[in-house]
Amino acid sequence: MRALVYEGPGTLEMVSLADPVPAAGEVLLAVLAAGVCGTDHHIVAGELGVPPGMVPGHEICGRIVALGSGVEGWSVGDRVVSYGQVVCGACPACLSGHQNRCVSPEGFGLTRQGGFAELVPVPASCLVALPDSVTAEVGAIATDAIATPYHALVSVGRIRAGESVVVVGTGGLGMHAVLLARMAGAGRIVGVDSSPAARDAALAAGADDVFDPTTQKDSERALRSLARGSSLVLEFVGRAETVELGSAALSPGGRLVVVGVGHDRPRLPPLIRFIGTEISVHGSFGSTLAEIETVIGLIAAGRIDTSQSVGRTVPLEDGPAVFREPPSPARTTLAP
Ligand SMILES: [Zn+2]
Ligand SMILES: [Zn+2]
Numbered sequence: 001m002r003a004l005v006y007e008g009p010g011t012l013e014m015v016s017l018a019d020p021v022p023a024a025g026e027v028l029l030a031v032l033a034a035g036v037c038g039t040d041h042h043i044v045a046g047e048l049g050v051p052p053g054m055v056p057g058h059e060i061c062g063r064i065v066a067l068g069s070g071v072e073g074w075s076v077g078d079r080v081v082s083y084g085q086v087v088c089g090a091c092p093a094c095l096s097g098h099q100n101r102c103v104s105p106e107g108f109g110l111t112r113q114g115g116f117a118e119l120v121p122v123p124a125s126c127l128v129a130l131p132d133s134v135t136a137e138v139g140a141i142a143t144d145a146i147a148t149p150y151h152a153l154v155s156v157g158r159i160r161a162g163e164s165v166v167v168v169g170t171g172g173l174g175m176h177a178v179l180l181a182r183m184a185g186a187g188r189i190v191g192v193d194s195s196p197a198a199r200d201a202a203l204a205a206g207a208d209d210v211f212d213p214t215t216q217k218d219s220e221r222a223l224r225s226l227a228r229g230s231s232l233v234l235e236f237v238g239r240a241e242t243v244e245l246g247s248a249a250l251s252p253g254g255r256l257v258v259v260g261v262g263h264d265r266p267r268l269p270p271l272i273r274f275i276g277t278e279i280s281v282h283g284s285f286g287s288t289l290a291e292i293e294t295v296i297g298l299i300a301a302g303r304i305d306t307s308q309s310v311g312r313t314v315p316l317e318d319g320p321a322v323f324r325e326p327p328s329p330a331r332t333t334l335a336p
């Protein structure tokens with residue numbers, strides 16, 4: 001099969017690999033579409049320490065072409081999407097349905113071969129059926145670019161109708177957070193990003209206002225006055241300054257949900273403000289399998305507008321060029 005292989009920092013190459021064989025409990029997918037996530041850009045840039053020889057790609061949609069032994073409930077020909085990780089299924093987190101908190105996950109494109117290939121083996125326990133009415137491209141990106149902000153907004157942030165929301169970082173995930181917040185009945189929504197394309201994406205997704213923190217002298221004060229009291233702030237960047245900016249925008253009782261991954265140590269408000277105003281800070285990682293099913297169902301029912309979700313679809317062999325450009329808010333998908 002043909003696959004895009006990470007060969008070291010900055011290098012992604014199209015190579016021929018032996019066709020994979022599904023192990024017991026796995027199915028073999030012929031990949032129909034694979035989303036290019038910001039994480040894949042970090043992998044190819046060499047920032048995540050992924051070993052050379054790895055095939056990136058964890059937003060996978062495919063058609064089942066072979067079944068490993070012991071697989072029940074799935075057939076050759078089924079159109080499916082995959083959970084972004086392979087979880088153990090046995091730890092307390094997995095057993096309680098919180099697969100995103102699994103203590104020993106494997107990641108597609110991180111520790112096992114991902115979906116930037118013609119074929120990829122996937123455990124049957126990772127699969128969610130994709131209705132014919134949802135395109136392969138939208139199905140692929142829904143597993144992460146839509147399900148991750150859904151989890152942050154609904155399950156962790158517990159959005160309530162009418163409350164105002166600030167989204168810090170309105171790239172691929174953040175612009176979907178704006179879209180889902182609008183769908184969930186949010187009041188005022190403000191999108192924050194230094195990129196004009198990301199601010200435009202936030203406006204198109206339903207933000208009332210957008211904010212460029214790099215043009216403001218006192219960005220915390222400026223955002224506070226623009227947001228006019230936000231009770232839910234979602235952060236998708238993962239840097240100290242953006243978490244600090246988000247926490248500054250919280251009104252009393254507000255929740256800050258941090259989705260952006262990083263190693264910084266942000267300065268959070270003093271304890272007196274946490275206690276006196278009952279603000280809280282939460283981490284949010286990925287989504288559960290059940291949430292991916294919910295999101296796919298909402299898309300199939302026409303409840304989530306995905307018309308802006310996929311920017312372009314490029315053939316696998318043009319994949320390396322995609323990684324020489326910065327990620328765009330509307331996802332690029334690769335098609336073998
Ligand atoms: Zn991702
Ligand atoms: Zn587990």
